[in-house]
Amino acid sequence: MTKLTFIAHDGTHFDMDAENGSTVMENAIRNAVPGIEAECGGACACATCHVYVDEAWTALVGEPEAMEEDMLDFAYDVQPNSRLSCQIKVRDALDGLVVRVPARQG
Template identity: 70%
Template sequence: MAKITFIDSSGAKRTVEAEPGSTVMENAIRNDIPGIEAECGGACSCATCHVYVDQAWADTVGGPQPMEEDMLDFAYDVRPTSRLSCQIKMTPALDGLVVTTPERQG
């Protein structure tokens, strides 16, 4: 299984195991990660699972698709590495992924 490290806005870290094919958001919800609300349940129709992908992982994760980019307009404090965690599917290449949750969602 792959690992994802979530860092909250205060710097606290939590690492969880993630099944390949699952999303970063699903793993956050399963593991009660604070800062991920996921109001739409992963349908890419809200921006409450917004995360910042660590710069070291940005190229591997890639950028948002147009629909996700549109939803990011509703996110709080969008940055160049902002993504919706419901749109990041875990693969073996993402083992060790690091994401930070924003100070607040939406």
């Protein structure tokens, strides 16, 4: 199991065990993290699972692909460390990953 932490906009920490191969978004939904809406259910077709990847993790998590960049155009307050959490797959290397939830989704 891989540990994940979501920090909600109000500062609340949500720590969870995530299965490798699942998406970061799926774990947010399973654990009812506030502020992750995932309207399209993980199809990279909305921008409502937007997160900021903690600076310590950006290199390991990697850059969004072109399709995800296109969807990020619709997100609120996009930063260089912005990602759509449905496009990040949990794996061993991400054990301890920290992501922050933005003030709002779109």
